[in-house]
Amino acid sequence: EAGVAQSPRYKIIEKRQSVAFWCNPISGHATLYWYQQILGQGPKLLIQFQNNGVVDDSQLPKDRFSAERLKGVDSTLKIQPAKLEDSAVYLCASSPDRSRYNEQFFGPGTRLTVL
């Protein structure tokens, strides 16, 4: 079974530029998550989708971050404009559904450096 795919793996941009990340979850997984992991911290949820609907985006900085999951499969996360503090690893995860006791499967992440 193929895992969660993410691209690009690395991205370096200057502050105030825009960037987009892509995620392809495990086939058939209804729930998709985007996490931000700052160096030395655990992953922090940015947004959770159930199929193509948003379940939780309470921690997403909506003035600069946006995410979509068209057709309930792939997802993109965009930052516009980027700030220095956005430097982090952005992890995508998926799980079969929102029922109880589902572990989440993580992709390799995209490491973003904002200069």
Added chain:
Amino acid sequence: DQQVKQNSPSLSVQEGRISILNCDYTNSMFDYFLWYKKYPAEGPTFLISISSIKDKNEDGRFTVFLNKSAKHLSLHIVPSQPGDSAVYFCAAEISGYALNFGKGTSLLVTP
């Protein structure tokens, strides 16, 4: 506000000995707890989990213990192997919602 805390940033253990990684949480609504293992440049990988209705779950060399009254869980690895060297994240959730992660503990198993 950190709801899941791993107070030991690092741990060093000799090969063959027991590794004990600890985790504390503050939210009594959490009903599912997981441990993830992370190697450099990879995403976290699920290791073992426990629901709040249990106090112990075993999977091979890995055992997770849950003490709900103390809001504490621990991961035991017996015996420890050099390949276990990684960062271990404790995570907790209210089922169906996002995981709340600790900051991680870096385990080094020396030969």
